[in-house]
Amino acid sequence: MRSVSFRHGETIVLDNTSLHVPKGAMCVVTGANASGKSTLLYVSAGLVKPESGDCTLGGHRANLNRPSELFRKGIRLGLVFQEGGMLSNMNALANVALPLRYHADVLGISVREIEQRARAALDRVGLTRSEMYSLPAHLSFGVRKRLALARAIALNPNFFFFDDPDVGLDQDTAAIVQEILCRYRDDPEVTCLVATNRDILVDRLGVPGYTLQNGRLYERVRPRSVPPSSQRLA
Template sequence: MTDQPRLRIRGLKKSFGDRTILNGIDLDVPAGKSTVIIGGSGNGKSLLLRCILGLIEPDEGIIEIDGENILQASRRRHETLLKRIGMLFQNAALFDSMSVLDNILFGLKAKGKAARGNRAEQEKEALHLLSQVGLGAHVAPLNPAELSGGMQKRVGLARALAGRPDILFFDEPTTGLDPIMSAVIDGLISDCVTRLGSTALTITHDMTSAMRIGDHAAMLYGGKIIWQGPANRLMESGNPIVDQFTHGRREGPIPTSSLTSSGSAGS
């Protein structure tokens, strides 16, 4: 079953009142590869991740991990499957009341790993995770507010790697970062995929980032995946909608209103 995707999504739909955000998403995410999803704000990129994570229940559709539909799994089995996923949220989403160390220990606990070994062994693993994202032990006792935006992203990535998940989700990982730190974060993401053999799914509107980290790419527009292909073809896809978006052209089939639409549900 070498051709079976790690994640397989078919006919996924989600509406809020009379507003349809996801209108039949079909997407394959190949195992051991990095897939990027591009699209404007309000087109449902973050909502798609939330549906996969079980944070929001879709109205219709299938979400499979290695051929198993997680929407039909028992609660216990569903939780087990979701523990295979590590998530880096857009703003790192660190707990302000916890130190960096405790944030990572929380990640280990959420994956069921903190129950193994004593406190010293757990802290050793947490410090190892920090080292994997280029941060030293001196950062561990600090609070998130004492860190720069780039360092917070790195800590968020370390927490996402807790428990060594084989699936990683990244929600706009370079938003708010300068070009150099964006390149650093992209490099860390690529390294995780290569070194750990993880399957990565990233949502972004940063074309430079998409080209750097993506093996496979897809564009979400109008509630559907309108194009899929190798990430190195993003800038010359041949699809007029994709071409307008990736090249940042004002004129084209995408109306300006759809690029400026907002709403947390459909970001």
């Protein structure tokens, strides 16, 4: 994103903010609750239009293209929303299959292949057969988080956005989330942006970290001889 500004009413959420994540890299944006991390994530992904500035994904302006248009240009977005973002009247398997069905013509996959990919993604995050056929409301918070991961993974994304991926999880789900984050961190073909209020995630992943405060990003710096501090980025 470059020189992006955004407001919620009179509240400045992003104030002429810029952030560049190189291809194949991962970076983490931390901040307090309601600091605007989710907004930054959604603006970066092209889901929310900024008041000024622009965002590009793989050279394409995300804020001027719908996700379906970006997909046709080779930009496959994986999005893990903070609250899951599942359709309440569809079971887990159908929720994961839905974006695959939507993009089936671009992907060139059949109905059978759609179900195979959806099942493989759900297996990857450890959902049981019973859970696959359950509605989201009947699943625990941790299982819904796994479901959100599966839906994103199924699209084989090359741009992955995680919103508070490790908050409020049971031990097993936390381990799965950590493994998936590390897997995509190490994939040179996938660019990742993670938003979290847990500073420890930056250290665990060993990637560049930034703090969002009052609409501005500050680079997290860890000098050898002094406690962690912040340095203005944009």
